[in-house]
Amino acid sequence: MKRKVIVRHIVIISGLLVLLLFVWRCPLEYLFGIPCPCCGMTRAFKSMASLDFRASFSYHPLFLPTGFAIWYILHKDVLPDRFRMGKKTARALGGLLLLLLLAVYVYRIAFQPDGIIKIDLDDGLIFKIMREIRG
Ligand SMILES: [Zn+2]
Structure with a gap:
């Protein structure tokens, strides 16, 4: 696998873990009470x-x-x-x-x-x- 792809995976997986650990729900909905399109x-x-x-x-x-x-x-x-x-x-x-x-x-x-x-x-x-x- 190319190094760029590995780095991209690490960044995305870390971001998801941070979201799951600290927010545990949609950040937009958490902050504003408005769900996002996803x-x-x-x-x-x-x-x-x-x-x-x-x-x-x-x-x-x-x-x-x-x-x-x-x-x-x-x-x-x-x-x-x-x-x-x-x-x-x-x-x-x-x-x-x-x-x-x-x-x-x-x-x-x-x-x-x-x-x-x-x-x-x-x-x-x-x-x-x-x-x-x-x-
Ligand atoms: Zn959402």
């Missing part, structure tokens, strides 16, 4: 690990393409040329994935108010601190 991904992969694909899709319907995109970004430098995408293709697919994530996000917030993700501003750390300061 909320539910961890639970989706956890369900996939126990082969519960129905639960995986309910937690986040885009967990597979997102997981593949992350895997591809991490490994593109060590893949044989025939498995590598051209820059234009990678950008187009990345843009499409971002659009789909945004569409799913808007749909979940607008049409599934009691679903997997919900906006709860009162639960955000920032607003809790503001309430404490006001007294």
Whole structure:
């Protein structure tokens, strides 16, 4: 494996460990009470690990393409040329994935108010601190 890829893995895995150890939930939701477009991904992969694909899709319907995109970004430098995408293709697919994530996000917030993700501003750390300061 190339050194660059190893360093990239170490950085990403350390970042995830720090998030898991100190935040244990979505940082955006933790701070502001607003879920991010990827909320539910961890639970989706956890369900996939126990082969519960129905639960995986309910937690986040885009967990597979997102997981593949992350895997591809991490490994593109060590893949044989025939498995590598051209820059234009990678950008187009990345843009499409971002659009789909945004569409799913808007749909979940607008049409599934009691679903997997919900906006709860009162639960955000920032607003809790503001309430404490006001007294
Ligand atoms: Zn999130």
